[in-house]
Amino acid sequence: MSLPFHMAFPVNDLETTKNFYSNTLGCKMGRFTEKWVDFDFFGNQISAHLCNLDLTENIKADVDNVAVPIRHFGAILKWEQWEELKTTLEANNTEFIIEPQVRFQGETSEQATMFFKDPSGNCLEFKAFRDSGQIFSS
Missing domain, CATH: 3.10.180.10 (2,3-Dihydroxybiphenyl 1,2-Dioxygenase, domain 1)
Structure with a gap:
């Protein structure tokens, strides 16, 4: 553990x-x-x-043709938890940096992901894998 x-x-x-x-x-x-x-x-x-920092600016990088904020943190959830969080965020009119989506559909590395900011401008990513055994696969 x-x-x-x-x-x-x-x-x-x-x-x-x-x-x-x-x-x-x-x-x-x-x-x-x-x-x-x-x-x-x-x-x-x-x-x-x-603290007194401007947290609104964030450097982005191209990942599979999507501009992803480099400085971010988050969690890997179970698929059902991810769906529940997505529903909660949508109900709260959360502005997404990257809309909730499923990547690599039908592949072994299929995953759901979404990016948004907290009230201070910190970027968060939440994701879920259909097969949790694929989290660290290459």
Whole structure:
């Protein structure tokens, strides 16, 4: 069994961050102060730290003819979880950077993916694989 990872990231408002990660993404909030907050991010610990950075600009790279934000994080979900999150995000009128889609349909590496930003401008990707054994395949 692997242990969870920890990642810290910048945000510009803790209240909107708490609301987004708790209510929209369904992450349980952990410890917090007036400067940071921890979340259970699908079994991993992420820490949002208040700072004064412009997080709106993001470098993109071409991946299979799609402009993908390079600085991003996210989670690999079960297919049903991904569908549920997609429905929740659409119900909340989330603006997608890359619309929810299924790539490599019918192939062994078939996967669902979507990109969007949190309220501070951090880019997130959520994906799901039809066959979880393909996550690390080449």
